[in-house]
Amino acid sequence: MTDILTLRRPDDWHVHLRDGETMRAVVPHTARRFARAVVMPNLKPPVTTTALAGEYRRRILDAVPTGMTFEPLMTLYLTDNMPPDEIDRAKAAGYVIGCKLYPAGATTNSDSGVTDIARIDRVLARMAELDLVLQIHGEVTEEHVDVFEREQRFIDTVLAPLIVRHPRLRVVFEHITTRAAVEFVRDARAGVAATITPQHLLFNRNEIFRGGIRPHFYCLPILKTETDRDALVAAATGGDPRFFLGTDSAPHARHTKENACGCAGMYSAHAGLELYVEAFERAGALERLEGFAAHYGADFYRLPRNTETVTLRRREWRPPLTYAFGGAELVPMFAGEPLRWSLEGDE
Ligand code: NCD
Ligand code: ZN
Ligand code: ZN
Numbered sequence: 131m132t133d134i135l136t137l138r139r140p141d142d143w144h145v146h147l148r149d150g151e152t153m154r155a156v157v158p159h160t161a162r163r164f165a166r167a168v169v170m171p172n173l174k175p176p177v178t179t180t181a182l183a184g185e186y187r188r189r190i191l192d193a194v195p196t197g198m199t200f201e202p203l204m205t206l207y208l209t210d211n212m213p214p215d216e217i218d219r220a221k222a223a224g225y226v227i228g229c230k231l232y233p234a235g236a237t238t239n240s241d242s243g244v245t246d247i248a249r250i251d252r253v254l255a256r257m258a259e260l261d262l263v264l265q266i267h268g269e270v271t272e273e274h275v276d277v278f279e280r281e282q283r284f285i286d287t288v289l290a291p292l293i294v295r296h297p298r299l300r301v302v303f304e305h306i307t308t309r310a311a312v313e314f315v316r317d318a319r320a321g322v323a324a325t326i327t328p329q330h331l332l333f334n335r336n337e338i339f340r341g342g343i344r345p346h347f348y349c350l351p352i353l354k355t356e357t358d359r360d361a362l363v364a365a366a367t368g369g370d371p372r373f374f375l376g377t378d379s380a381p382h383a384r385h386t387k388e389n390a391c392g393c394a395g396m397y398s399a400h401a402g403l404e405l406y407v408e409a410f411e412r413a414g415a416l417e418r419l420e421g422f423a424a425h426y427g428a429d430f431y432r433l434p435r436n437t438e439t440v441t442l443r444r445r446e447w448r449p450p451l452t453y454a455f456g457g458a459e460l461v462p463m464f465a466g467e468p469l470r471w472s473l474e475g476d477e
Contacts, residue, residue: 325376
């Protein structure tokens, strides 16, 4: 049994860093582990322009602790009204690598999202021409569709036609949660990939209700069945470059989750690599972690792989019950529970 694991330094291809004081609470966790991260634009108000993304990027860089290197990769929040020439400005800026599609109403801060994909057709065409990546929260939003079926329905009604209509557009199906999504991505044309979160590798939907209702296991897309989890583990650990790391770390203040109408999102940045080590070790696939965490995402985004390394040691630790979060508390994944691997240099 190996007790030391040295990997090329990984990147997080999907993270929520928020803004202001709460951002300053979480950026050190991400920057400690990941060289780069795709920073989601669902702020209030959302990051809809290149200029706003540039200002947000600057605030993130200012929150990186001295001595750490971290590059935020920005993505613009698509709305029904984005002008196609915003894509030209985004490409010219250099720090924007894609645009994020939130179906209106699908998830946290998605109210200004896209109401009908047909409305952004010219924007998508321009993204394909200039090679900006489309990142997708893939769930339909119709009230009558069962919450556990919204991802699969999105594949059939939106995603499959979209990649045919825009054959050169490169697409990341974010935080996939179902066997159907795994199969769709595996069989899709070139230029289609997916991120997978640690929670969807480690838990199934029973976890939300084990012993009572547990709001810290509520995220969107919601946890699915054990069959789905199995398929996700096989995809992540199978060495297929279409699947790569995206934590979807999504911090919310404790009181907004422990609430009659609790927010969706799980916080994982404090153990953003360690949680995947746990999942890969349980699957007996530690040797496949480096590709998933540090190679395939960079290759898909046509960025160089990182050159530094990170080292993990088999040494149990327990994340704290809470972190400070801008005057409130943040409950992390595995709060008070044992994780088997720690980052070298940490206590
Ligand atoms: C995310 C958030 O809180 O911003 N929540 C979540 O449950 N994943 C939004 C998202 O990624 O859909
Ligand atoms: Zn999402
Ligand atoms: Zn997200």
